Amino acid sequence: MIRKTRLFTPGPTPLLPAAQFAMAAADIHHRTAEFRALYQRVLDQLKTFVGTKNDVLLLASSGTGAMEASVSNLTSPGDRVLVLSTGKFGERWTAITKAFGCEVDVVSAPYGQTFSLDEVRKALKPETRAVFLQATESSTGVRNDVQGVAELLKKANSNALLVVDAITGLGTTHFDVDAWGVDVIIGGSQKAVMIPPGLAYLSVSDRAWEAMETSRNPRYYFDLRKERKNAHKGESSYTPAVSLIAGLGAALDFIAAQGGGDLAAGRKALVDNAETCAAMTRAAVEALGLKLFAPVSPAAAATAVLPPAGVDSGVIVKELKSRFGAVITNGQGEMKGQIFRVAHIGLFDYMDTIAIIGALEQVAASPLKIPGFQFGHALAAAQKVFAETGSSAKKETAEPVGAR
Template sequence: MQDKSMLMIPGPTPVPESVLLSLSKHPIGHRSGDFSEIMAAVMAGLKWLHQTTNDVLILTASGTGAMEAGIINFLSAGDRVLVGCNGKFGDRWGEVCDAYSLKTERITAPWGQPLNPDDFKAALEADTAKTIKAVIITHSETSTGVINDLEAISRHVKAHGQALIIVDAVTSLGAVNVPVDEWGLDVVGSGSQKGYMIPPGLAFVSVSAKAWEAYKTATLPKFYLDLGKYRKDAAKNTTPFTPPVNLFFALKTALEMMQAEGLENIFARHHRLMQATRAAMKALNLPLYAPDHCASPAITAVAPQGVEAEKIRSLMKKRFDIALAGGQDHLKGQIFRLGHLGFVSDRDILAAVSALEVVLGELGYTNFSPGAGVAAASRVLTTA
């Protein structure tokens, strides 16, 4: 049926109607007083969401742009950095560091498993000469549905005393608790098309006072992603380059929706949706790729046996116009990923699970009792 598409992927995520209506307004001049008022409002909202008094800067970019900016503004060629790699995006940040001639040391864990904070502790404690300049971590690893223990890793970085902690919070900001000031996070990057509930196009970078000190001596090349320019203009409620004005309209509306719901309610909703999704997959005898203890509230990865992941995705789209994400790199064709972040509700989970049951039956998968997935999800949603 036309116009019934349902996004259940880790991004872009569904956009609320009020946000879509905000997008449809006539653009205004980005050097006008009206735009400055909007800019001031969204910056205040971003600080609320990040739980910080630090600068939160807005770029016209993707989440990858936010992370590249977070790396190149505070480091110099030859600097030693630790990069946590347990999925595609951790690997990507290592590649970015390599591209800028940083001395990149990867701390790894198998895909589908969390990074071990003790591995970071050991490397940082061994660095008695304080040569490690930064530790780069993906909080919610979108490729596998694993969430890493950012709080513990950050604690070890703080004990080191010199290194910055640079965080990919692209699928965790707005879905789980990321208290920037409480955890002492120096640089935090995120993107608009995830928990923020607006279309792709904006990226956000939170920057601590410690990181700004590092900025003074950093020598990696930068121009469009020079965060110093954004900080200077943000102080005047403007931007250094032409922004996507209508996305700012959307961001203001989305942040107002989030503030009305409240941080604790947002986090509780995402946790509930994760639990319901995982309970449904277990009831359908579909193996989960990430263990329960490190499951991300943003995305659930499923490794089906006895039925092909890509056939599930294809039929879900064809029969119900529900989009699921596939596996990446060596996991392509091995898993499917069901996103439950941003503008997603209990009803969406029930609809996706019931559609999945129909698809499994049509594909000849018999290792489940019809209705078991919906019943399992319903129990979680009833008791939550």
């Protein structure tokens, strides 16, 4: 049969057609009034999308670039920092902070679990300069308690800056950045905002701007103070990724349309959308008799699943691709072969979700031959979740994507 390629991956995520058209049309120079108007508009929209009054900056880099920027701008060699690590991306915080000479305390949870706030409290020191964590750890499908950590820091009267990698968290998790006191929150273009990789964005609090005055790590490309100064003039410090920025503008317009023209409402709708897709998928996976890898604190960004005993998860990844054109992800690093991951971040809808579950049923039937398998059971479980949650959501206001 015909098989269309469909990404069910936690980044890159499926591209928004309106953003693709905007990118294709973005034949403009970056030192012009035309670009400045676009840039200023997108930066303003990003503030609403992130949900903050703080400055939001855009960088021509992957999300890891913005992670590095938050370390290089906020720390000095010898600073003590605390990393809350629940997977591969938590380990990346440790690697970056070490690369910039920090003394790194780590609270880590086994893969598939989140940290306990008690352990965080114990690991926090008076001299801790910053706390780094993921909102959602997409390598394991875990959601971490950002709000809990933020409250803990306040209660402890800590001066530590709170830096959140929300690269897969933004658009799949509700945040109240300013009320919680998140100093830096980081997003990436190839995630909830439905455009290709190449852009990172981050919001920076007043406290963080102050902290930069005394931090002594070297930075040039990722110099956030310079970037802010230029951003206030509608410029980027270095050549910006123009087409991606044009695409981002179109994507933020689309997200606003999901909220009836209100971007903040659209952001909430996008999170609810991911939650519904994730809940459908979790119900289906459990109806198949498979186990969730992160059952206690699952992220809406992606669902990580354990294959049947004795089966390499790569078989499932390969079958879905070769027979259905559906691209999901294997586990990363030592989790390879141990889990498979289906994403819900960004431009997924009911039709996508029911289709990937259908394909998963086919793989469960053959070659997996899961004991007791029956066609339709997993689909029915997902259908019931949708009927109870997805369709009971408030009346849809936005036109379907691509509607004319």
